[in-house]
Amino acid sequence: MRSIVWFRHNLRLSDNPPLYHASREGPVLPVYIWDPSLDTLPDGARKWWLAGSLRALNGQLETHGLTLVLLRGPSEEILFRLARDLQIGAVHAAPGRTPEERRLDLKVSRILSGAGVPFLTESTDYLIAPEFVPEGRSGPWKVFTPFWRFCRSRLSPDSPLPAPAKIAKVPGPRGERLEDWGWDPPVPDWAQTMRRTWRPGEAAALERLELFVAETLAGYGRRRDFPAEDGTSKLSPHLAQGEISPRQIWRKVTESKALEKDREKFLEELGWREFAAHLLRHNPEMLESPLRKIFLNYPWKAEGRGFELWKRGMTGFPLVDAGMRELRLTGGMPNRVRMVAASFLVKNLGISWRSGAAWFAENLVDYDPASNAASWQWVAGCGTDSAPFFRIFNPVLQGERYDPRGEYVRKFVPELARIPDRYLHRPWMISGGSGNCPGDFSSSYPDPFVDLKTSRIAALQAFRRLSTPG
Numbered sequence: 315m316r317s318i319v320w321f322r323h324n325l326r327l328s329d330n331p332p333l334y335h336a337s338r339e340g341p342v343l344p345v346y347i348w349d350p351s352l353d354t355l356p357d358g359a360r361k362w363w364l365a366g367s368l369r370a371l372n373g374q375l376e377t378h379g380l381t382l383v384l385l386r387g388p389s390e391e392i393l394f395r396l397a398r399d400l401q402i403g404a405v406h407a408a409p410g411r412t413p414e415e416r417r418l419d420l421k422v423s424r425i426l427s428g429a430g431v432p433f434l435t436e437s438t439d440y441l442i443a444p445e446f447v448p449e450g451r452s453g454p455w456k457v458f459t460p461f462w463r464f465c466r467s468r469l470s471p472d473s474p475l476p477a478p479a480k481i482a483k484v485p486g487p488r489g490e491r492l493e494d495w496g497w498d499p500p501v502p503d504w505a506q507t508m509r510r511t512w513r514p515g516e517a518a519a520l521e522r523l524e525l526f527v528a529e530t531l532a533g534y535g536r537r538r539d540f541p542a543e544d545g546t547s548k549l550s551p552h553l554a555q556g557e558i559s560p561r562q563i564w565r566k567v568t569e570s571k572a573l574e575k576d577r578e579k580f581l582e583e584l585g586w587r588e589f590a591a592h593l594l595r596h597n598p599e600m601l602e603s604p605l606r607k608i609f610l611n612y613p614w615k616a617e618g619r620g621f622e623l624w625k626r627g628m629t630g631f632p633l634v635d636a637g638m639r640e641l642r643l644t645g646g647m648p649n650r651v652r653m654v655a656a657s658f659l660v661k662n663l664g665i666s667w668r669s670g671a672a673w674f675a676e677n678l679v680d681y682d683p684a685s686n687a688a689s690w691q692w693v694a695g696c697g698t699d700s701a702p703f704f705r706i707f708n709p710v711l712q713g714e715r716y717d718p719r720g721e722y723v724r725k726f727v728p729e730l731a732r733i734p735d736r737y738l739h740r741p742w743m744i745s746g747g748s749g750n751c752p753g754d755f756s757s758s759y760p761d762p763f764v765d766l767k768t769s770r771i772a773a774l775q776a777f778r779r780l781s782t783p784g
């Protein structure tokens with residue numbers, strides 16, 4: 315039987331059930347669709363990565379004599395036309411991850427079934443597909459720890475599938491050229507540092523996993539919070555585009571000889587990704603709206619100048635600024651710094667988590683709707699299982715604790731490169747608190763935009779008013 319394999323968030327050949335099964339049943343037409351109805355974000359780091367990922371996938375398909383057919387338009391119409399014109403017996407795909415994508419799945423399924431073509435979906439993105447995670451005693455899980463305890467005790471993911479040995483080809487249309495989609499950076503090329511930092515594609519993902527397990531997994535629990543250390547896997551962008559599957563990662567990590575506590579800590583982080591997907595499955599409004607409804611009335615400030623300074627890494631707080639500049643330069647930011655930068659925006663600047671989440675979505679190479687919204691809501695205190703609102707990260711203390719020698723800050727905030735360690739996270743102190751740093755050190759680095767203590771108190775008061783009836 316001839317099939318279409320519709321590639322979505324599973325841009326790889328190995329452990330790809332839709333591709334594996336379709337290729338065993340007969341010839342395959344591999345298709346990727348750029349559907350403008352789903353593409354509401356501005357082009358940015360994510361698109362840069364996606365373009366690299368599609369090129370890498372096409373290169374792999376070419377070794378089997380196939381070409382990835384790129385098409386643009388409404389997915390359901392494109393799939394229907396292809397199925398009708400090419401006498402296709404089935405369309406195989408991974409199911410949608412977001413509420414919008416799931417609505418699209420229903421449309422595709424309806425239209426194809428009208429033509430007698432089954433739409434067959436198989437999950438490839440999670441250890442347990444969110445729709446198959448049994449609910450807790452009182453409904454869908456709301457708190458991570460019991461969710462993960464439950465999943466971990468039952469979890470034995472199936473073995474990853476190999477890449478198909480042979481894939482026969484359905485001759486199809488030529489499709490569009492990626493160069494014509496405008497996803498590559500224009501001149502001047504803003505993606506230079508990204509290109510030096512990352513390599514999209516399945517081969518790079520598998521290499522990164524090998525390297526992480528061989529060199530970094532031992533010590534992961536101890537080092538993961540220190541942004542200057544190369545202490546985490548950096549697999550998130552590969553996972554976001556499905557260049558690697560969580561069960562491939564699971565298999566490699568559980569078979570490694572690293573200490574159990576490092577392995578378990580790492581698997582727990584993958585668990586947070588599963589938890590975010592579970593939350594989104596049961597709370598489709600979560601991308602836009604706080605899970606704790608009381609926060610609908612929180613008096614967020616307008617974005618204004620504070621937001622601009624935060625985005626540009628010019629708030630005057632070195633750890634926040636280093637993180638925000640790293641984001642713009644590379645499309646990445648370590649988890650600890652994401653938490654501190656997000657807390658600063660929401661609690662010290664009083665700007666809504668939704669503004670921050672939108673900026674991250676535009677700039678992260680690993681943007682994942684569920685993980686991004688769940689993490690922002692966790693930091694803002696408006697998620698079902700979140701840091702309590704009164705837990706406000708202090709960017710100075712966090713910097714001193716997690717970047718004590720300032721290696722991370724110095725890398726991304728060159729104005730502070732020569733400042734002595736003891737002033738690094740509070741550069742305004744160098745002149746005895748006058749606010750002016752002597753030119754020798756950091757004349758171009760800004761003074762703090764807000765007072766940490768006053769803004770913290772204001773946030774706590776706003777929250778208290780919110781939670782006090784009447």
Ligand SMILES: Cc1cc2nc3c(=O)[nH]c(=O)nc-3n(C[C@H](O)[C@H](O)[C@H](O)COP(=O)(O)OP(=O)(O)OC[C@H]3O[C@@H](n4cnc5c(N)ncnc54)[C@H](O)[C@@H]3O)c2cc1C
Binds near residue numbers: 546647
């Ligand atoms: C405000 C904020 C926004 C975030 N937005 C995203 C996002 O859009 N996409 C994204 O993948 N992660 C997001 N995260 C989670 C986390 O910061 C990144 O997954 C992590 O930094 C990726 O680096 P790594 O691959 O080296 O992680 P590792 O420490 O090596 O972890 C392994 C994998 O576990 C998963 N993971 C780790 N921490 C989390 C977490 N807290 N939530 C969900 N999954 C996690 C990731 O898939 C990661 O690749 C966000 C965190 C915060 C605080």
